[in-house]
Structure formats: structure tokens, C-alpha cells
Amino acid sequence: MGKNLAGKTAFIVAVLLVFCYGIVGIPHGGLKESIARRINLGLDLKGGVHLVLEVHVDEAIASSVDRDAVRLQTELAAAGIPGVSAGRIDPARSETIVVSGIPTGKLSDARGVFNGPNYSSYDVASGGDGTTTLTMKQQAAHELANRTVDTSIETIRERVDKLGVTEPVIQKYGLGDNQILVELPGVSDPGRVEEIIQSTAKLEIHAVAGGPFASDQEALQSNGGVIPADSVLMHGAASAGAPDQVWLLKRVSEVEGTDFRDAQPSTDQNGRPNITFTLTTEAGDRFYKYTSEHSATSATPGSMAIVLDNKVKEVASINSAIRDRGEIEGGFTKQQAADLSLMLRTGALPATITFLETRTVGPSLGAASIRQGVMAAVVGLTAVMVFMLLYYRGAGINACLALILNLIILLGFMGFAGSVLTLPGIAGVILTIGMGVDSNVLIFERIREELRAGKSAAMAVQQGFGHAWITIIDTHVTTIVSALILFLFGTGPVRGFAVTLAFGLLANLFTAVFVSRMIFEAHLKNKERGAVALSI
Missing domain, CATH: 3.30.1360 (Gyrase A; domain 2)
Structure with missing residues (x-):
């Protein structure tokens, strides 16, 4: 006992400095601002938008x-x-x-x-x-439905990432089939985000089979009262500002959203906002074949309709063959052109979605939760430290130092990993304090038993840590496994609790066993062997 104490001390100090850096990083501005840049706050603490979506x-x-x-x-x-x-x-x-x-x-x-x-x-x-x-x-x-939901999640995530939302939660929602949970902390313009998420941006180009008609009834009469199985009626306008009309379009599109490789906002020759697009190679070849067969110079000239979200935006004659580049005009505003090009770049959603639940958390409510959560953690930590000092006297100082280091390592872990701190996560921090104290109680009581058995202080410390180690490992491993299950199957707030609990338990294994034992050894080394009575 007592060997290599200088090396152990240096190692603990190094660990302390590393995780302090994890909490504050390179200081820039005040301490609060530095911590805020490293520790990401969840929706319930930062405020934002909570959405539950259903994919059709x-x-x-x-x-x-x-x-x-x-x-x-x-x-x-x-x-x-x-x-x-x-x-x-x-x-x-x-x-x-x-x-x-x-x-x-x-x-x-x-x-x-x-x-x-x-x-x-x-x-x-x-x-x-x-x-x-x-x-x-x-x-x-069933597999196609699952792929549709997975694709929708990835598409929504790409769109949200383009908006710069920090640490969004976008995942399957376990309470229903084909549902998605979206949590966007710190959203400043929820209306625009909802619009971008909700819109499928399902852009399609269909062959025109007939029209325009003034109404559905006129379209039916023109086709003998029956719509062909390979066709569909759609409303819209042939150009910007034109009245609503009905068109008979081929049901299967020639080009759809997933065929777009790139899209950028632009302006037409009159300075009006429009969108330029580029198709994938396969879609470009397919589109070239269709437009070649139905151009103005072909034997079967025709026209095509640009459809956005099941609405005809424009109907154009095919003057010549088109391969993989084109423009979309539809009377867009500058913001609409930017948003639509963003959706096409990130990929069209494979199906429409509807909102099942929309909930907004204000930043003031989140600030109150932070104050109350931090207060609960401080009060809990203070109460535990006072108890340990009163009940275990000098050894209680050891436990208090281990607890403080435990919290530093836990917060540093979260800073390095980019984890999100939620209100349940604060509860996980408080629970970690209790688990840390539990480990110290197991060790201290075992040392007391060894001292009552007549063993020397050094031997009591060695035997106390040796016998308590197995019990501590058992309790921590089982709790970490439970936290892992919560993380795998839980939603955002539950995951936050699981993350902080697991990180805290790992930190506690280090502080309660390694750091606490090193403090005992340093204390005993400063005394004559056998001449010291542990204050415990």
C-alpha cells in the first residue's frame, strides 16, 4: 500500500483537467457561455417544438x-x-x-x-x-412500409440539418405504427420548420392525357363517364395566375422527386424566382425517351404537367427533347423557391405525412426547469455530503471529494460526447449522486468491520476495498444494462436519463474505487504504519 502514490495522484489530476476541458472547452466569454457551448440542452430545457407525425x-x-x-x-x-x-x-x-x-x-x-x-x-x-x-x-x-418510414426519417433529418437545428431528435415513435417523433430544441421560427417538414415536396412530371376542363363533371363527360384505369384527375393551373382547372393525367409519373439529383433557386429571364434542377442519369435517359417521342416534331406531340403535392403547377408543350436539366416555374416567392429547392436536394418524402401532435415548449419554461433542476441537484448533493461528514467523520471528506470528481467526470463525458441534457437527465445526475454514496457506504462499512475484527488500518482499507469491489461491480453492471435498454427503446427524454445515468455510473466506478482508495493510502502513508486509527 502506498506505492506509486505520486503517479496515481498525477493520473487523477490529469483526468480532472481533461474532463474540466470537456465541460468548458477553450474558454470564450463567460463561464456560463462556455459551458452552454459544450453541454447541449434538450427540448424541455432549451425550449422548442415537439411533433408526432404519421407517414401514409x-x-x-x-x-x-x-x-x-x-x-x-x-x-x-x-x-x-x-x-x-x-x-x-x-x-x-x-x-x-x-x-x-x-x-x-x-x-x-x-x-x-x-x-x-x-x-x-x-x-x-x-x-x-x-x-x-x-x-x-x-x-x-411490411418491408416497404418500414423502408418508407426510415426514408422519411432520413429525409426529415437532412432538411432539419440544413436549417441548423442543434441536436434534433428524429426517430420512430414507439406508441403507434408508422409514426415519427421530431423534437427541435431552440427553434426560433417553428412555423417555417413545420411547413418544411410537413410538405412532401412530391414533385412529379406527368404526361397530359386530356384537358383542361372546367370541372370534374366536364372531365368525366368528355371520357364517357369513366376515368381510364391508367389515368387520374388533378386540379391546378396551366401557368402562374391562371384560374383553377382540371386535367386528365397519366397515373404513373415520368419523373418524380426521388429522380432529382440537385435543385437550386434561380430566376427566369424576367427576373422571377424559379428553380433549376438536374436529374439522375437513369431518370434523365427515361425523360429523354419520353420527351423525344412526344416533342412538337414527333409523330405524337404532347404536353406535360408539373405537379407539386398533387396540384398542377404548370402545363407545358414539349418543344424538343429534354434529358437531365430543366427549370420549374410556378409563381414562387423567393422564400418558396429556396424552400422547395432545399426539399428537392434532400430528397422528396416517399409519402405524405400528417401531424398527430404538436407541442411547443417556451424558453422561459425551460429556464425555470434548469433553475429548479440545478437547485434540486445542489440541495441533494449538499444533504448527502453533510450526512457523510457527520456519520463517517474524516472518511466523509474522502466521499465528498469523490462525489465532486464524479460530477466533473460526468459533465465532461457529456461535453465530449455531445450528449443532450434533458430534465430527466438532471434526474439521472441526482440518482448518480445516490449511487456514488451507496458505493462509499459499502466500502466504509466493510472497513469498519475489518477494524472491529482487530486488523490494522492499512489491512482494513485493503480488505475493505477488496471485498466491496465485487458488490459494487454487480450493482453498477446491472444498472448500466438497465440504462442501455432504456436508451435503445426509449424516446428523447428517457434516453437523456439513460445517458446521464450510464455515464455517472462509469465515473463512479473510477472515483469510488480508485480515487477514494488513493486518498486513504495517501493519508496512511503520512502516519507511522499501525499507529493510526482511521476516523471512520
């Missing part, structure tokens, strides 16, 4: 099925079976494709297409009237 995954499933139906028609035609109709006949059954018009002599060739790798996620059922139904398998639909 059925839209993504329907879009995927529509594209498979178009591809299926193309593959059947390539297999020598032209004139076949394939599509979703019943809009309520978004996962089903009905194929009709297959000649009896071509059923075998059609089955070869249906059983191909592109449709392995569908169950195929043949009817007696030359029709075949492809229904997406439940497992495939």
Missing part, C-alpha cells in the same frame, strides 16, 4: 405497384403479348395489380413473365376469364 405508407405502396404495372405491360409486350391492360382497378386495394386481355394461347408466356424476378414479391392468381391478379405479399408490403 399506403401511398408509397400504391406508387410502387403502379410502376410495377407499367413495367409489367412493357415486359408482356416484349414477350409477344401486346394490348394487355395492367393496373390497380380498385384504388382501395393499393397492393393489387389486375392484368386482363391475355389471349388464351399466350397464358404460358405470360406466366413466364409473372414468375420472373421482378415480381417475386407478388402472389399470382389466374382467373377463368383471361385475367391474372398479382397481390403484393404481406411481408413485402
Whole structure:
């Protein structure tokens, strides 16, 4: 005992300095400002916006099925079976494709297409009237729904990161299917953030099949009272400032949001805000094929509609083939053009979302929570230190020093890791104080037992720490495992509690065992061996 005390002391001082740096970093301004730059505050302490969103995954499933139906028609035609109709006949059954018009002599060739790798996620059922139904398998639909939610989370996170929100919480919400929790601490303009998050920015370019019409009734009458299965009616305006009209568009888009590689706000030749875009290579080739076949100089000239969030923004004639670059004009304001280009750059959401819950926490409420939480921590720490000093006398000083170092290491951990401190996190800090005291009580009581058994002070300290070590490890490991489970399955505030509790327990293992023992050894070394009675 007592060997290498200088090295141990230097190590503890080095640890103390490192974690002090973790708390304040390089001092700039006052102490409070330096700490605020290192310790990120959560929504409940800093104020901000709390949102619960629901993703309409059925839209993504329907879009995927529509594209498979178009591809299926193309593959059947390539297999020598032209004139076949394939599509979703019943809009309520978004996962089903009905194929009709297959000649009896071509059923075998059609089955070869249906059983191909592109449709392995569908169950195929043949009817007696030359029709075949492809229904997406439940497992495939479930996986697509999960991918839709995951993609929505990543898209929302990219948009929020572009806005500079510090330490946002964006994750699946465990209380319902297809729901997302969004917490944005310190938001200064919640209205704009909500608008950017809510908008799907689902930009699509559709082929125009008919129109414009003055109303839905006129559109139906012009098509014999029935809308073709491969088409859809959409409202909008052919240009900025034009009255609302109805257009008959092809259901499957030629280009959609996920096909955009880049988008930037710009101005047109008249100085009005617009958006320039660049498509991916694959989408550019596909768009070039479509515009080449329907340009003004082709045998089948046509027009295309630019649709944003299921509203026609502009209808334009196809003068010449377009490959991968173009412009979007729609009477945008400068801010709208900037926001829309941001959404397109970060990727369109795969489905629309709705708000289930919106809650705002004011910064004044957060400031009150900080004051009350810090007061609770200070009062708790003071009460514990007073008890330890009264009950364990001189050894209580040892426990108090270990507790203070424990808090420094805990806060330094959070500063280095960039963790978010929440109100439950402050509760975790207070609980850590209790766990630290518990460890000291176990050690001190064990030392008392050894002293009552007649052992020397040095031997009592050695045996006390040696026997208490196993118990301390057991209690800390089990609690850390519980904190890990809370972190993995909990939401933002619960995670904050789990993080501070786990960090605090790790710090306590160091302070209660290593630091506390070093203090005892330093005290005993200054006395003659066997001539000292521990004040405990």
C-alpha cells in the first residue's frame, strides 16, 4: 500500500483537467457561455417544438405497384403479348395489380413473365376469364412500409440539418405504427420548420392525357363517364395566375422527386424566382425517351404537367427533347423557391405525412426547469455530503471529494460526447449522486468491520476495498444494462436519463474505487504504519 502514490495522484489530476476541458472547452466569454457551448440542452430545457407525425405508407405502396404495372405491360409486350391492360382497378386495394386481355394461347408466356424476378414479391392468381391478379405479399408490403418510414426519417433529418437545428431528435415513435417523433430544441421560427417538414415536396412530371376542363363533371363527360384505369384527375393551373382547372393525367409519373439529383433557386429571364434542377442519369435517359417521342416534331406531340403535392403547377408543350436539366416555374416567392429547392436536394418524402401532435415548449419554461433542476441537484448533493461528514467523520471528506470528481467526470463525458441534457437527465445526475454514496457506504462499512475484527488500518482499507469491489461491480453492471435498454427503446427524454445515468455510473466506478482508495493510502502513508486509527 502506498506505492506509486505520486503517479496515481498525477493520473487523477490529469483526468480532472481533461474532463474540466470537456465541460468548458477553450474558454470564450463567460463561464456560463462556455459551458452552454459544450453541454447541449434538450427540448424541455432549451425550449422548442415537439411533433408526432404519421407517414401514409399506403401511398408509397400504391406508387410502387403502379410502376410495377407499367413495367409489367412493357415486359408482356416484349414477350409477344401486346394490348394487355395492367393496373390497380380498385384504388382501395393499393397492393393489387389486375392484368386482363391475355389471349388464351399466350397464358404460358405470360406466366413466364409473372414468375420472373421482378415480381417475386407478388402472389399470382389466374382467373377463368383471361385475367391474372398479382397481390403484393404481406411481408413485402411490411418491408416497404418500414423502408418508407426510415426514408422519411432520413429525409426529415437532412432538411432539419440544413436549417441548423442543434441536436434534433428524429426517430420512430414507439406508441403507434408508422409514426415519427421530431423534437427541435431552440427553434426560433417553428412555423417555417413545420411547413418544411410537413410538405412532401412530391414533385412529379406527368404526361397530359386530356384537358383542361372546367370541372370534374366536364372531365368525366368528355371520357364517357369513366376515368381510364391508367389515368387520374388533378386540379391546378396551366401557368402562374391562371384560374383553377382540371386535367386528365397519366397515373404513373415520368419523373418524380426521388429522380432529382440537385435543385437550386434561380430566376427566369424576367427576373422571377424559379428553380433549376438536374436529374439522375437513369431518370434523365427515361425523360429523354419520353420527351423525344412526344416533342412538337414527333409523330405524337404532347404536353406535360408539373405537379407539386398533387396540384398542377404548370402545363407545358414539349418543344424538343429534354434529358437531365430543366427549370420549374410556378409563381414562387423567393422564400418558396429556396424552400422547395432545399426539399428537392434532400430528397422528396416517399409519402405524405400528417401531424398527430404538436407541442411547443417556451424558453422561459425551460429556464425555470434548469433553475429548479440545478437547485434540486445542489440541495441533494449538499444533504448527502453533510450526512457523510457527520456519520463517517474524516472518511466523509474522502466521499465528498469523490462525489465532486464524479460530477466533473460526468459533465465532461457529456461535453465530449455531445450528449443532450434533458430534465430527466438532471434526474439521472441526482440518482448518480445516490449511487456514488451507496458505493462509499459499502466500502466504509466493510472497513469498519475489518477494524472491529482487530486488523490494522492499512489491512482494513485493503480488505475493505477488496471485498466491496465485487458488490459494487454487480450493482453498477446491472444498472448500466438497465440504462442501455432504456436508451435503445426509449424516446428523447428517457434516453437523456439513460445517458446521464450510464455515464455517472462509469465515473463512479473510477472515483469510488480508485480515487477514494488513493486518498486513504495517501493519508496512511503520512502516519507511522499501525499507529493510526482511521476516523471512520
